[in-house]
Amino acid sequence: MSAVGELLIALVILIGLVGTIVPMLPGPSLVLAAIAIWAIFVGGWAxxxxxxxxxxxxxxxxxxxxxxxxxxKRSGISNRTVLIGGLVGIVGFFVIPVIGLPIGxxxxAFVAEWARDQDVRAGWRGALAAMRAAGVAILIELTASLFAAAGWLTGAIAL
Structure with a gap:
């Protein structure tokens, strides 16, 4: 593969890594797709x-x-809270681009927990627990995407 092709693949991988942190793109999928396209052109051990x-x-x-x-589950957060938080987050993404997703x-999640327990403190505890769980999920995806990108870089240098 030419140097320009490798740079384009690297750029798509970088965009995928950013999309993993800022959930506006399907980050890990972009990383995997870029690596697969690279393998189509390189072949063999790729x-x-x-x-x-x-x-x-x-x-x-x-x-x-x-x-x-x-x-x-350990924090006592219901699936309903996550669903409502996700739906409001999607609306927030379109109202306030990019940062509206986590704010929404x-x-x-706060409103869902507050409505369930009728307690503001319980609402905040639930919302923060849901955010922590989402943060852990993002870190897991980012770690896997970084290792996949490192594997691609190793393969691109070796092949």
Whole structure:
């Protein structure tokens, strides 16, 4: 693959990493897609890099739901709170681009917990617990995406 092609792949991977932190793009999917496109052009052992990246990213997708779900259950957060927080976060994303998603998620989770317990402190505890769980999920995805990107970089240098 040419140097320009490798730079384009690196740029898409970088955009995917940013999309993992700022949930406006499907970050891990972009990272995996870029690595797969690279393997199509390079061939051979590059497919081993794709398989490794896929295992990391799919494993992280499963792990983030297990870990975040366990964290929320320990905190007493209902699935309804997360659903309402997510829906309000999506609306917030369109009302206030980019930063509206976390603001909306926090506000939605707060209102859902407050309505459930009729207590402002319980609402804040629930909203913060939901945000912590979301943060852990983002860190899990980011770690897997970074390892996949490192695998690609190693493969790009070696091949």
């Amino acid at each position: 497919w081993a890099v794709v398989v490794g990246a896929a295992v990391l990213i799919v494993g992280a997708a499963v792990l983030k739901y297990l870990v975040a779900g366990r964290s929320m 998620f926090l506000a939605g």
